[in-house]
Amino acid sequence: MQTLHKHAPFLLISIILAATFAIAYGASGSTDEMDKTAHYSVRFDALDTRIAHVQAEMTLQRGTIKMLAWGHPWLPEGWATFVENLVVTDLEGNPLNISPITEDGWGSWTVDAEDGTRLSLSYDVRFNHDQYDWFAAGGQDSRPSYSNGGLYLVSRALFFYSPYAIDDASVEFLIPEDWEISTPWPLIDDQPNTYFVESWSSLVSNMIVVGNHLRQVVNVDNMDVILAVDPSLEQHLGDFEDTLRLQLGSYSQMFGGAPSVIYLIAIREADEIEGESFHNSFSQIVIGDRLNQRRLIWANVFGHELFHFWNGANTLIGIEKSRVEWFGEGFTEYYASLTSFRTGILSEDIYHNKLARYFARYHISKHRWPAEPISLVEAGNDKPTNWLYLYGGGATIALILDVEIRDLTNTECGLNDVMHLMVRRFGDTNTRFDVDDVLDAVNQVSGSDFSDFFDRYIYGAEEMPDIAATLSKAGLVVDQYGDEFYVRRNPNPTVEQEAIYNAIFVREW
């Protein structure tokens, strides 16, 4: 199920469109005076009712209220399939007529009131999402689930909104006394169990865990990471924390510090290993049995989802998500396994196997006769079909760029500097990027022109770079037979080869 933990970026396409539109709309002036704050109160009476009651207040915009239109298994009413007893009134309690939008509504209603009206919504959410097949919608880690007395929620299952009408929100939880709450949001002073949500994206794209779960707060730099863990995994809490410290520590060094944010990692037991990234949280499911022996698998998923905070889910976001999937997924995967190797989670043999698998996936994707090869940029238009290519090809491109940049800069700079520059240029300024922006960053860091490389291997469909030739510069030997690749270290490297190897795989970042 490697394919499916990667669906969060689909969701982000629409988030980006929505955000862009909101900015354009705001510029027209018509929404400037609108109250764009929403309030939600979410009440759970007991776990076994499998119901939450929600009271919400928000401003009506475009005559519409809705739930998120994606991330569900293409149910005609979308996430609202699980909503019951929806009643909408104005703030004086006068009922307002609502009618469902049946054609491509995906869970939206028109409301018979003027735009700008403050609405009061009352509804129940029934958590029987597990009765539907979520396979094509991100997998079981992408929907609400119960485990051992805890409810592992995705926030999009809970919240109605009116389009472009929410800049921030407060969310209050009313829960039984013995329940815990874990969210990726800060508490509001003097308001019990009430959280401040700083954006619409954060509201509809995050994890929330309520009920019985283990909760541990881990601090790395300025980042407060909340581990919300299934009680059945208690004996592994230390492994999760150690893994987090190793990987987040590496990413933090690479990006010049972890940002001052709350980040939530929800981990529950299931029958597979998988992960899904959200705005400032991720959901991970693991197999409880032989968890120690499977660390090489779950820790890589863990590192992958965590890296998405910077690349794909929060900090670096493409103007058109599909065009940079190879970067969002491939480079994220490259850094997940590279970090696992550098920190000792993966042995050298296993890491070399992993590299060989990236190359194989890349090679196979380029040789699917009679299908015509497509470019990495185009491949993002159909992620489920092209995931081998995006992950394998993208990770291979990342490694090749890393080695080539080290080679060109006498090992002083590498792909880390490209990532860091991208984050400074686009993440820190909340600007979206495109493929040429990656090229610009590579050119600047390397002091060389990679236009031809990008034309051939990123924009171009036909060719693959010479993997063996580039890796030999880092003292790695690659042997190939068809789609079989074998990677090993050159036992007698030159001084230059050894220096590049050390810069990428050994030297402190």
Ligand SMILES: [Zn+2]
């Ligand atoms: Zn991913």
